[in-house]
Amino acid sequence: MRGRLPDLLADVGDGYLAGSHVVRSDVVVTPPEPRSDQPIRRHLLEATQASGKTYTFDEQHDPSVPVAHWFQHSDDGLVLFIVLYTQACRWSCCTGCNLPSTSSGDPVHYGDIIRQIDRVFRNHEVVTRRNEIRKTIVSNNGSVLDEATFPTTALLHLLVRINQDLPQMAVLSLETRAEYVDIEELEFLARVMRERSTPAEIELAVGFEAFDDDLRNRVFKKGLSLATFERLVDRIRHPNFRLKCYFMQKPVVAMSDDEAVEDIRRGVDYLHDLSLRTGVRINMHLNPTFVAKGTPLEEAFRRGTYSPPQLDDVMRAVLHGAAKSISIFVGLYDEGLCVPGGSFRRPGDDRLVGALESFNRTQDYGALAEFSRQFSAGF
Numbered sequence: 001m002r003g004r005l006p007d008l009l010a011d012v013g014d015g016y017l018a019g020s021h022v023v024r025s026d027v028v029v030t031p032p033e034p035r036s037d038q039p040i041r042r043h044l045l046e047a048t049q050a051s052g053k054t055y056t057f058d059e060q061h062d063p064s065v066p067v068a069h070w071f072q073h074s075d076d077g078l079v080l081f082i083v084l085y086t087q088a089c090r091w092s093c094c095t096g097c098n099l100p101s102t103s104s105g106d107p108v109h110y111g112d113i114i115r116q117i118d119r120v121f122r123n124h125e126v127v128t129r130r131n132e133i134r135k136t137i138v139s140n141n142g143s144v145l146d147e148a149t150f151p152t153t154a155l156l157h158l159l160v161r162i163n164q165d166l167p168q169m170a171v172l173s174l175e176t177r178a179e180y181v182d183i184e185e186l187e188f189l190a191r192v193m194r195e196r197s198t199p200a201e202i203e204l205a206v207g208f209e210a211f212d213d214d215l216r217n218r219v220f221k222k223g224l225s226l227a228t229f230e231r232l233v234d235r236i237r238h239p240n241f242r243l244k245c246y247f248m249q250k251p252v253v254a255m256s257d258d259e260a261v262e263d264i265r266r267g268v269d270y271l272h273d274l275s276l277r278t279g280v281r282i283n284m285h286l287n288p289t290f291v292a293k294g295t296p297l298e299e300a301f302r303r304g305t306y307s308p309p310q311l312d313d314v315m316r317a318v319l320h321g322a323a324k325s326i327s328i329f330v331g332l333y334d335e336g337l338c339v340p341g342g343s344f345r346r347p348g349d350d351r352l353v354g355a356l357e358s359f360n361r362t363q364d365y366g367a368l369a370e371f372s373r374q375f376s377a378g379f
């Protein structure tokens, strides 16, 4: 569904609007209730403030320049990650997330987004590595499939540039909230990808954040029920799409380090079973949480009641994925959104970072387990 904001809120999870509450069987989420005559900008500000977040939007940004692009190495090969500048995520409620602070409060015209896309494909490093790039992840720090913030014309232009400029790309990953996934549109996108000389698969990249329902929806305010998520998985089975699920390790204050590891392990088990049951290829993209500026985590961090996860705990969580049906990628980049000292990367963590980066490329659990044994023994 890619409807208007009231439709969107009416469809979150398995919930329904009751006054200002979205009610589900197990949790109550309280996003600000938009009025049909309310401009999106005002809704965005209310959603942000109601979630205890203090950041504003990046209004100084040149709309013809993307937010960022960078390269990663995964088991799919070289990955080009593109973040485009558009109007902010219309949900904007998630308490630990300040991604919308990189976006605009107002709509960005598709002409400007097209200029951003062209700029990425003119970039010297992208041009130089175009034949190596095997996967592209496209983000607007919100939902690429939300036509209200990411115009369809810009999405079509992006597909054309990808088909023309990245001949070896085998996977196109699109970040989106689950409620914007419209199966007819995905069929169309898949057709465009099949016309390439190297046919490419489509992966949807969806934020899950925490496995525990209560933490995910009541505390983090994700607005995603398991039933909604599973409906999405069911919908993408037959077009044969892949799925990436973003998880955060220790995304909320009310979680010990051990509970955070356990939450990821439960997420791994859940995705493993789901992948076996549905045949959908699933990747868990595990982001160790950093202290995002302008979020309640920042306040707790300053009070000394929150610290980001340790990377050896992240490694413990990842090792639970051995012999499971999913792949895991550990996100080790804070995109400049972290408060000073609030990163999960601490001085002396270089070896751990190296081991996790190597794991991202190889999915070699034996090597990671061996590194973990040596690390624990103090070598």
Ligand code: SF4
Residues within 6 Å of the ligand: 089, 090, 091, 092, 093, 094, 097, 098, 099, 100, 141, 142, 177, 207, 222
């Ligand atoms: S986590 Fe995703 S859905 Fe939630 S506010 Fe951030 S960008 Fe929006």
